[in-house]
Amino acid sequence: MRGRLSYLFVPVFVIYLLVLIIPLIRALTYSSLSEILTDLHSGILPSIEYTYIVCAFVAVLSVMAAVPYAYTMSRHRSAVFKAVDSVVEIPIMIPHTVVGIIMLLTFEPSMPIGHLLSKYIPGYSFDDTLFAVIITLFFLSSAYSIREVGVSYQRNVVDYEDVAKTLGIGEGISFLIISMRLLARSMIKGFLLSWARSVSEVGAILIVAYYIFPSFVKLAGVFIYSQWLGYGLDPAAASSAILILTGIVVTGVFRIVETVGIRS
Amino acid sequence: MLEINNLHASLGKFVLNVDHYSTRGRKNFIMGENGAGKSSFLKAISGIIDSTGEIILNGDHVENLPPWKRRITYIPQNLLLFPQYNVKQNLAISIRYGHGDYDIYKEVVDLMHLSDLLDKNTWELSGGQQQRVAVARAVISKPKLLLMDEPFSMQDERSRMSMVISVAELLERYDIDYIYVTHNSRDLELGFDTLSVMSNGRIIESVKSVEDLRYYESVSLLDFRNIVRIDGKYYRLSERSVIPSDKGYPASCNRSGEGYVCSVRIGDENYFITSSVMADHFQFDLSSASEMISLGESGA
Numbered sequence: 130m131r132g133r134l135s136y137l138f139v140p141v142f143v144i145y146l147l148v149l150i151i152p153l154i155r156a157l158t159y160s161s162l163s164e165i166l167t168d169l170h171s172g173i174l175p176s177i178e179y180t181y182i183v184c185a186f187v188a189v190l191s192v193m194a195a196v197p198y199a200y201t202m203s204r205h206r207s208a209v210f211k212a213v214d215s216v217v218e219i220p221i222m223i224p225h226t227v228v229g230i231i232m233l234l235t236f237e238p239s240m241p242i243g244h245l246l247s248k249y250i251p252g253y254s255f256d257d258t259l260f261a262v263i264i265t266l267f268f269l270s271s272a273y274s275i276r277e278v279g280v281s282y283q284r285n286v287v288d289y290e291d292v293a294k295t296l297g298i299g300e301g302i303s304f305l306i307i308s309m310r311l312l313a314r315s316m317i318k319g320f321l322l323s324w325a326r327s328v329s330e331v332g333a334i335l336i337v338a339y340y341i342f343p344s345f346v347k348l349a350g351v352f353i354y355s356q357w358l359g360y361g362l363d364p365a366a367a368s369s370a371i372l373i374l375t376g377i378v379v380t381g382v383f384r385i386v387e388t389v390g391i392r393s
Numbered sequence: 394m395l396e397i398n399n400l401h402a403s404l405g406k407f408v409l410n411v412d413h414y415s416t417r418g419r420k421n422f423i424m425g426e427n428g429a430g431k432s433s434f435l436k437a438i439s440g441i442i443d444s445t446g447e448i449i450l451n452g453d454h455v456e457n458l459p460p461w462k463r464r465i466t467y468i469p470q471n472l473l474l475f476p477q478y479n480v481k482q483n484l485a486i487s488i489r490y491g492h493g494d495y496d497i498y499k500e501v502v503d504l505m506h507l508s509d510l511l512d513k514n515t516w517e518l519s520g521g522q523q524q525r526v527a528v529a530r531a532v533i534s535k536p537k538l539l540l541m542d543e544p545f546s547m548q549d550e551r552s553r554m555s556m557v558i559s560v561a562e563l564l565e566r567y568d569i570d571y572i573y574v575t576h577n578s579r580d581l582e583l584g585f586d587t588l589s590v591m592s593n594g595r596i597i598e599s600v601k602s603v604e605d606l607r608y609y610e611s612v613s614l615l616d617f618r619n620i621v622r623i624d625g626k627y628y629r630l631s632e633r634s635v636i637p638s639d640k641g642y643p644a645s646c647n648r649s650g651e652g653y654v655c656s657v658r659i660g661d662e663n664y665f666i667t668s669s670v671m672a673d674h675f676q677f678d679l680s681s682a683s684e685m686i687s688l689g690e691s692g693a
Contacts, residue, residue, distance in 0.1 A: 206405065288473055291441040294460040295467040296534040297491025303461070306490065310477045 153373060160367040168367035173352060177375055179341075180349040183259070184327035187266040191274035191323040192316050194267075198275050199282035200304070217272045225269065229336025232265045261337040262348065269333060270326035274319030281315035282308065317387045321380065328376065395421075395438070395538055395570070400446035402437045409433045409444070409594045416538075417601070418586030419565060421572045424614050425591035431574045432470070434591060435540040438572075439467040450537055461491065466536035470543045472527040474515040480526055481511040487534035494535050497567065501529045504563060520547050521556065528560050532567055539564060539571040546576065557583055578615040590614065592688055609687040618654065620685070621664045621677065628682040630666060637672030646671045 160168070202214055220228065234240055236255040238247040247253035255261050286308045293303040331350035339355075340347060347355060349372050357365035400411040409430050425431045437444040440460035448456040448463075455463045474483050484502065487493030502508055505525045510518060518526065524545055531539055541560075545553045557573075557580055564571050573580070581588060581603060589599040590611040597608050606612050609627040613620050619630040628634075644666075646655035652669045666675065 288469065288471075289475060291436075291460070292467060292469060292473045293475070293486070295439045295441065295463075295465060295536075295540075296487040296530065297461050297464070297466075297493065297536075298487065299461050299490070300459065302490050306486075307475060307477075 156366065156373055157370050160363065160370050164363065164367045165370055168364055168371065171356070171364060171368065173349065173356075173368040173371055176347055176352040177349045177372055179344075179346045180328055181324075181375075181379065183262060183348070184266060184270075184324045185320075187263055187270060187327045188274065188320045188324035190263070190267055191271040192278065192320050194271055195274040195278035195319055196282075196309075196312065196316070199279035200308075202279060203283045203287045217275050220268050221272050225330065225332030226336060228265065228269055229333035232261065232268065232333065232337050236261065236264065255337070257338045257340055257342045259338075259341055262334060262341060265333045265337050266327040266330055269330055270323040273322035273326055274316075277319035277322060278312060278315050281312060286311045314387060317383065321383045321387075325376075325380070394451060395572070396447070396449040397438070398447040398449075400434075400437060400444055400448065402433065402442055402444035404433055404442065407433065407594060409437060411446070411594075411596050414589060414596045414599065416570060416572065416587055419570050420561065420585045421570070421587040421589070422581060422585045423572060423574045423589045423591060423596075424576070424578070424611070425574075426610075426614070429591040430594040431591050432542050433594070434596075435467060435542050435572065435574060438538075439463065439465045439540055441467065464492075464535070464537040465540060466531040466534050466538075467540045468527050468531050468542065468544045470546060472523050472544055474518075474523055474526055474530070476515055478515070479511070480507065480513050480515065480518070483515060483526060484511075484530050484533055487530070492535055493533045497535065498533045501532050501563070504566075505529050505559070521552055524548070524556055528563065532563060532569065535567075536569060539569050541571060541573045543574050543576060550579070553577075554579065554583070581615075597688060607686050609685040612685060618665045618667055621657070621659055621666070622662065623659060623677065623679065627685040627687050628677070628679055629685055630677060630682045632669075634678045634680075634682040635666055635668055636676045636678060637668060637670050638674045638676045639672075641674040641676035644672060644675050 198217075202210060223231070233256065236243045236246070238244055238253060238255060243253070243255055289311060290303045290308045293307045294300065298306075329350065330348075331354055334348050334351055335354070338348075339351060349368075353365050353368045353372065356368055395414075395416045397411055397414040400409065400414070402409040407428075407430065411434065423431050423434070433442065436442045438448060440455075440458065440463050444456075446456065447454065450463070450465065455465070474480075475486070478486065484498060484507070485493070485495075488495050488498060502511070505528070507525060507529060510522055510526070515523065515526070527544055528541075545556045548556060561583065575581075587599055587601065588603065588606075589596050590606070590608065591597065592608075592610045598606065598611055600606055603615060606615070609620065612629065619635075621628055621630060642657045642659050644655040644657040646653040646668065648671075649667070652667055653671050655666050655668050655672070655675065656663050657666055657675055668675070
């Protein structure tokens with residue numbers, strides 16, 4: 130027998146799903162098939178390919194940062210470390226255009242840190258470079274990996290590692306053969322979250338790298354934004370549909386890999 | 394033999410502070426209420442959590458050694474068999490990466506009847522099988538001291554006692570001293586060399602026999618009946634000191650075996666006493682009761 134709460138919660142649940150699904154369906158059905166096929170030649174496909182690859186690289190960096198971060202945080206519980214830990218979420222709350230400005234203020238060659246980098250890196254420049262894209266997306270998306278891996282490590286993994294150590298297994302090996310394998314699932318999830326977050330970024334990228342030199346490729350979000358500005362809603366909608374479809378495919382593949390990988 | 398002096402560890406608001414603790418002989422038990430610090434104490438001994446103070450194992454200072462060099466193996470209550478490995482891999486992990494012994498592995502697999510389980514995944518095992526694997530894994534790692542944090546508590550009474558006996562025999566065979574944390578006073582019936590009681594992060598007393606326990610906090614762990622607190626002092630009541638009456642402290646009684654177990658209201662608390670007769674009220678002759686020390690009074 131259903132409780133009374135079901136009558137309250139199920140409608141909210143359904144409304145929530147509709148709010149998510151209706152815009153997606155609208156985006157996928159707005160353009161006709163021929164419009165979508167025509168749009169495939171607009172440059173959106175290379176842009177999506179480039180975006181996915183760059184964002185995958187950023188997501189790998191995020192996971193690589195997340196593991197040592199989680200290890201360090203799980204072993205230091207002082208107020209200082211707790212305060213440091215709260216910094217991780219700050220990029221999420223900053224408006225993305227502001228993130229773009231922050232990146233310019235930090236890494237432009239005319240700024241102190243950028244100036245320092247330019248001293249040691251020949252030909253260093255920042256805006257409209259791949260480096261600008263990567264560092265900006267990393268700033269915005271790493272928190273997702275860090276939280277996913279960190280929570281999993283703290284809640285589910287660190288105790289196994291500690292028990293392994295008392296069995297006489299050294300620190301490094303315990304971490305590798307016990308923790309890393311147990312963290313595989315959360316690393317995949319963290320990768321996917323950071324990747325998805327990076328793919329969805331537009332605001333900060335518009336400021337730091339509208340084009341990415343020397344290829345002049347635009348990230349997919351920027352590409353669609355420029356289509357909308359230059360040609361109106363129809364081509365932008367077709368490109369959006371392509372981006373959403375490919376995104377659904379990639380996410381589905383990751384889900385399968387995650388499930389099959391964990392089972393095996 | 395393990396000797397600990399001035400062990401101190403801070404875990405958030407909880408402070409572990411053990412002035413002195415030593416084991417005598419093979420079987421060492423630790424009891425204490427929930428939150429007394431028993432698990433933290435074992436973790437500090439094994440090196441899983443940071444602590445200060447001396448930890449001397451068989452004459453060697455190990456306090457500055459990392460956990461993997463102490464030769465002190467810890468079995469937690471939830472056992473923590475490595476889920477990514479099957480039983481065989483769990484058992485053999487210390488042989489490959491630590492100082493485990495293959496001859497012991499072969500013997501222990503046989504002694505603990507694990508040969509049929511070797512290829513199974515850990516999540517396919519029953520609770521009892523998992524416990525056997527956890528103990529076997531620990532023994533194969535050749536520890537000098539084994540710390541068991543209530544690893545058998547999820548079993549029914551008969552299976553648990555049976556497991557405790559087999560483990561004790563196994564540890565005797567391989568000459569491994571152990572510290573066994575338990576909530577269950579029935580475990581003590583199997584015999585022990587030291588029984589220590591923890592409260593608020595401290596070892597309040599260590600004894601060779603339950604008759605030697607002096608603290609209210611210790612005795613009440615074994616049997617909370619016939620202990621009352623009157624005017625701020627704890628008393629252990631004898632049969633003569635319990636006086637059924639039509640006045641005094643109000644009580645309600647239920648039959649238990651030959652006599653009654655009665656809940657007596659003293660101040661704001663209920664206490665349980667045994668009586669041969671049923672009564673609505675009880676009075677107590679404290680001259681024939683024995684007064685107990687409590688942590689609050691001693692400031693220990």
